[in-house]
Amino acid sequence: MSDLKIAVIVKLEPDFSEGNVSYNADGTLNRAETKSILGPHSAVASSAAFYAKVKYGARIAVTTMGPPIADTALQQAQLLCDADELHLYSDRMFAGADTLATAEVLKTGISKVEGGKMDIVFSGHRASDGETGQTGPQTAWKLGFTFLGNVIDYNVDMQNRVVRARRMISLQGFYDVIEEVEAPLPVFIAIDPSYKASFNTVSQRLAFEKYQKEAKERAQNYKQYLKIFNAQQLGVDPKLVGLPGSPTIVYKVERIPKAKASRKAEVVDGSSRDQIAKVAAKMYEVLGGMVIK
Amino acid sequence: MESYEVAIIGGGSAGLAALKQLSNLGKQAILIEAGKKAGTKNVSGGILYSKKPKRGRAYNVEDVYGSVFLSDAPIERRITQYMLHATSGNKVFTMDLTAAHEYQANFGYSVLLGKLNSWFAKQAGESAEKQGGGIVSGVHVRSVSWQDGKTVIETDELEPFEAKAVIAADGVNSEIAEMTGARNKFTPEQLYQGVKVIVKMPEEIIEERFGIGQEDGAAHLYAGDVTLNHIGGGFLYTNRDTLSVGAVYHYDSLMQRPAEPYTLVNALLKNPMVAEFVKDEVAVKEEIDRNLPKEEQLRVRFAVSKLVKTWNELRDAYHSPSARKRLVEGGKYKSEEEIKARLDSVRSELEGKYRTKFVTDYVELEYAAKLVPDGKRCAMRKPYYKNILFIGDAAGRGVFIGPRIEGLNVGIDDAVRAANAVARAIDRNDFSSNSMGEHYSQMIEESPFTRDMKEIDKDYLKIFLDAAKDVPKDIIGQRYGMVFKLMSSGTLRGLAVGFANILGYDRLLPLVESEDTYVQVPIELAEKMGRPVAATYEPTLPTIAQRVAQLKYDDDRISHIKVLDHESEFMKKMVKLCPTNCYSMEDGEITLQHEACIECGTCAKETEWRHPRGEKGVNYQYG
Ligand SMILES: Cc1cc2nc3c(=O)[nH]c(=O)nc-3n(C[C@H](O)[C@H](O)[C@H](O)COP(=O)(O)OP(=O)(O)OC[C@H]3O[C@@H](n4cnc5c(N)ncnc54)[C@H](O)[C@@H]3O)c2cc1C
Ligand code: SF4
Numbered sequence: 001m002s003d004l005k006i007a008v009i010v011k012l013e014p015d016f017s018e019g020n021v022s023y024n025a026d027g028t029l030n031r032a033e034t035k036s037i038l039g040p041h042s043a044v045a046s047s048a049a050f051y052a053k054v055k056y057g058a059r060i061a062v063t064t065m066g067p068p069i070a071d072t073a074l075q076q077a078q079l080l081c082d083a084d085e086l087h088l089y090s091d092r093m094f095a096g097a098d099t100l101a102t103a104e105v106l107k108t109g110i111s112k113v114e115g116g117k118m119d120i121v122f123s124g125h126r127a128s129d130g131e132t133g134q135t136g137p138q139t140a141w142k143l144g145f146t147f148l149g150n151v152i153d154y155n156v157d158m159q160n161r162v163v164r165a166r167r168m169i170s171l172q173g174f175y176d177v178i179e180e181v182e183a184p185l186p187v188f189i190a191i192d193p194s195y196k197a198s199f200n201t202v203s204q205r206l207a208f209e210k211y212q213k214e215a216k217e218r219a220q221n222y223k224q225y226l227k228i229f230n231a232q233q234l235g236v237d238p239k240l241v242g243l244p245g246s247p248t249i250v251y252k253v254e255r256i257p258k259a260k261a262s263r264k265a266e267v268v269d270g271s272s273r274d275q276i277a278k279v280a281a282k283m284y285e286v287l288g289g290m291v292i293k
Numbered sequence: 294m295e296s297y298e299v300a301i302i303g304g305g306s307a308g309l310a311a312l313k314q315l316s317n318l319g320k321q322a323i324l325i326e327a328g329k330k331a332g333t334k335n336v337s338g339g340i341l342y343s344k345k346p347k348r349g350r351a352y353n354v355e356d357v358y359g360s361v362f363l364s365d366a367p368i369e370r371r372i373t374q375y376m377l378h379a380t381s382g383n384k385v386f387t388m389d390l391t392a393a394h395e396y397q398a399n400f401g402y403s404v405l406l407g408k409l410n411s412w413f414a415k416q417a418g419e420s421a422e423k424q425g426g427g428i429v430s431g432v433h434v435r436s437v438s439w440q441d442g443k444t445v446i447e448t449d450e451l452e453p454f455e456a457k458a459v460i461a462a463d464g465v466n467s468e469i470a471e472m473t474g475a476r477n478k479f480t481p482e483q484l485y486q487g488v489k490v491i492v493k494m495p496e497e498i499i500e501e502r503f504g505i506g507q508e509d510g511a512a513h514l515y516a517g518d519v520t521l522n523h524i525g526g527g528f529l530y531t532n533r534d535t536l537s538v539g540a541v542y543h544y545d546s547l548m549q550r551p552a553e554p555y556t557l558v559n560a561l562l563k564n565p566m567v568a569e570f571v572k573d574e575v576a577v578k579e580e581i582d583r584n585l586p587k588e589e590q591l592r593v594r595f596a597v598s599k600l601v602k603t604w605n606e607l608r609d610a611y612h613s614p615s616a617r618k619r620l621v622e623g624g625k626y627k628s629e630e631e632i633k634a635r636l637d638s639v640r641s642e643l644e645g646k647y648r649t650k651f652v653t654d655y656v657e658l659e660y661a662a663k664l665v666p667d668g669k670r671c672a673m674r675k676p677y678y679k680n681i682l683f684i685g686d687a688a689g690r691g692v693f694i695g696p697r698i699e700g701l702n703v704g705i706d707d708a709v710r711a712a713n714a715v716a717r718a719i720d721r722n723d724f725s726s727n728s729m730g731e732h733y734s735q736m737i738e739e740s741p742f743t744r745d746m747k748e749i750d751k752d753y754l755k756i757f758l759d760a761a762k763d764v765p766k767d768i769i770g771q772r773y774g775m776v777f778k779l780m781s782s783g784t785l786r787g788l789a790v791g792f793a794n795i796l797g798y799d800r801l802l803p804l805v806e807s808e809d810t811y812v813q814v815p816i817e818l819a820e821k822m823g824r825p826v827a828a829t830y831e832p833t834l835p836t837i838a839q840r841v842a843q844l845k846y847d848d849d850r851i852s853h854i855k856v857l858d859h860e861s862e863f864m865k866k867m868v869k870l871c872p873t874n875c876y877s878m879e880d881g882e883i884t885l886q887h888e889a890c891i892e893c894g895t896c897a898k899e900t901e902w903r904h905p906r907g908e909k910g911v912n913y914q915y916g
Binding site: 205210 | 426429
């Protein structure tokens with residue numbers, strides 16, 4: 001067990017996977033009907049933290065700001081990263097927060113975990129329910145941590161206490177450029193959705209199995225690991241959180257008009273040989289046009 | 294480089310027992326298994342025995358896993374009936390071999406390795422973890438080599454690591470044995486090819502049909518015309534709510550008269566007695582009216598599929614005391630009658646609304662195949678190489694003599710001996726072949742199973758002959774003449790066995806394991822003395838394409854098998870002998886499509902044969 005300390009910021013989000021979303025007649029999300037789950041980007045952030053657990057035996061705290069039911073997001077994150085602690089910041093006073101006010105709560109909360117001595121804070125790339133990807137950087141800024149965004153891979157040099165990370169960025173008009181950076185701890189890492197942990201030694205695989213099993217057991221009894229903080233317990237400045245702390249207001253959300261399809265589809269009934277031959281001929285025709293001779 | 298005391302390669306029933314035993318002894322060990330999870334790559338018949346030999350001792354499954362084995366392990370049924378049937382057409386002559394099955398046995402349970410090996414892995418993994426070891430699955434060992442006095446293990450997935458001792462439990466197609474030169478690849482004379490299908494059948498219907506109690510099981514063996522003139526035979530074992538039906542044939546006999554392996558299982562399934570055993574009620578969906586609007590066709594298709602699924606699940610539950618109880622106690626149904634009522638209503642809805650027919654047929658769940666090493670002919674004399682100890686199928690060990698089929702328990706016994714030898718080596722810090730290897734080899738020599746692989750046990754023979762006492766002497770006499778006369782006389786039997794053992798198994802086996810024994814004599818017996826059995830239906834046999842389509846694979850782009858000679862006579866035979874038709878002949882050349890490969894090893898002899906990379910290839914559910 002090393003002394004690496006990690007916090008993961010997660011978010012409860014509507015389940016946008018097929019069949020689970022429900023919309024109101026006006027096209028807005030029907031939050032009451034739509035199930036909520038741990039957001040997909042939060043799940044990636046949790047997996048990234050689990051990597052540090054497996055590789056460095058890190059201690060992990062998962063945190064979120066949200067209503068009391070957001071504890072399910074914490075539970076699902078714990079299943080992914082075998083968290084040692086789950087923190088829920090929940091207070092009516094936090095309602096209506098924009099990214100900056102959210103960042104204030106998260107910063108205050110994170111400073112409370114482990115006596116404020118965090119080494120790495122992970123967040124997802126962004127949330128999928130209308131967030132703009134700013135909570136992460138803003139929290140990092142408030143914490144005074146080095147911010148590393150779009151991280152696809154990282155390792156910690158425990159001796160020198162530095163992080164080496166690879167970032168997927170666009171540079172001078174080129175997309176998917178991989179940049180390697182090094183930063184002293186503490187850092188704030190916003191993890192790229194394409195992140196995938198790989199464990200390539202026997203000891204890591206054994207640790208992986210062990211912690212995964214532990215995670216399953218812990219997540220089943222997640223309430224034992226859960227601490228809920230209200231505004232007072234956190235000791236936040238009421239002026240900096242919730243609506244009062246939010247300089248941005250969402251004025252109007254517009255539906256993106258559906259683009260008109262420029263391709264024409266032809267339906268061919270595949271019941272006979274001739275029909276299939278027709279499809280094959282069509283494909284041949286189209287593909288033929290694509291071959292560079 | 295990471296370093297471990299012991300590395301076990303292969304997580305079949307043998308490798309897992311070695312891990313458990315080493316952990317029991319307080320030693321650290323890791324086990325590397327190529328399959329995604331333990332139990333996804335293993336195939337058996339199978340009956341797992343626990344034995345109590347008169348001479349020497351056997352290390353049994355319950356010695357390794359403790360009493361939880363009997364109370365908690367997913368074992369299917371305790372086999373209490375063991376029958377041998379001689380077949381010809383619709384005639385069957387039956388001998389009761391239950392006494393031979395019970396010979397020196399504490400028990401024999403039917404098992405499915407998918408479930409059982411996964412349970413073994415849980416037990417062994419948890420114990421190993423306490424010693425700083427454990428199971429790493431989804432990793433394929435590529436090589437074992439010796440560098441600067443260190444034993445280095447390389448895999449396709451992980452960084453190389455070191456181990457002081459290695460236990461090779463990588464099965465009949467052991468790459469470790471081959472790459473180190475510890476033994477040659479097995480030849481067709483040394484192997485059987487086993488092919489098996491799992492048949493679905495509700496629990497209580499099994500009990501009723503086979504005339505067995507709730508905990509009991511039946512085993513039926515077949516020889517005669519079902520062999521299609523090959524040396525070997527068929528088997529049918531009852532599991533909790535499935536049947537294992539398979540065929541095991543001597544590989545060289547298949548080489549002489551190549552037949553597609555599935556035709557051998559099919560021949561068995563078509564036998565009227567087997568057909569009657571496997572039959573069940575099956576829902577056959579009516580063709581959907583093509584004149585209906587497209588959406589309506591879709592709707593009907595979904596509705597029917599869903600109802601058929603419900604009917605099947607509910608029917609299985611209704612015929613299972615534990616599932617029935619669960620449904621009622623769980624509050625889903627008020628009573629058993631209510632389950633029955635619902636079952637009937639689903640059925641009549643299917644019949645009435647969707648014109649689904651309910652017919653007599655049988656349902657296959659899984660097709661599998663694997664080579665089996667014939668221990669009498671291929672057990673390694675000294676099952677070690679440097680600091681590697683070979684166990685189970687990897688060491689070519691198993692007792693297969695007539696109706697005696699034992700590979701699982703032999704592998705477990707080997708595992709204990711290997712683990713004990715390694716533990717001793719750790720204590721002495723001496724892993725040399727002279728010390729650890731020789732010690733293990735000596736312990737293997739003491740194993741009662743080693744004796745059974747070398748010589749005839751006259752007590753077992755007596756039981757067998759007693760069972761065959763109704764067989765007219767003239768059928769057997771004209772073939773085995775002198776030998777039989779000697780054998781059937783109590784006083785002379787001892788002499789005869791002694792003489793036979795002096796003659797040696799090698800010279801005796803071709804005589805005993807012959808077409809006469811497995812084909813002609815049973816056919817004659819059935820014709821002269823058999824009772825007629827009529828089948829009430831004709832089973833619909835799936836095609837091999839349908840059987841392959843039912844299997845689950847993790848496709849690998851890269852083929853794990855390389856054909857070396859595309860024109861050799863051996864490879865040409867693979868077109869027929871590959872159980873999943875992976876080989877075909879194009880313009881006089883053999884080509885391989887590895888995607889459907891089920892890793893049986895049949896083509897290994899003349900190919901560059903590897904197991905697929907970690908997690909890749911076939912994933913058996915039942916095994
Ligand atoms: C049809 C049939 C019927 C049988 N009936 C019976 C019966 O009734 N009773 C009985 O006792 N026995 C029976 N046997 C024999 C018995 O099933 C085998 O002896 C037994 O399963 C062998 O176990 P094992 O652990 O030695 O090998 P396996 O079960 O083959 O295990 C080897 C393991 O090693 C892994 N592996 C291989 N290479 C590597 C590598 N390079 N790296 C990592 N992992 C690797 C494989 O994935 C596999 O899991 C039957 C066999 C067959 C095929
Ligand atoms: S390709 Fe070879 S190993 Fe694979 S199923 Fe066919 S015969 Fe068996």
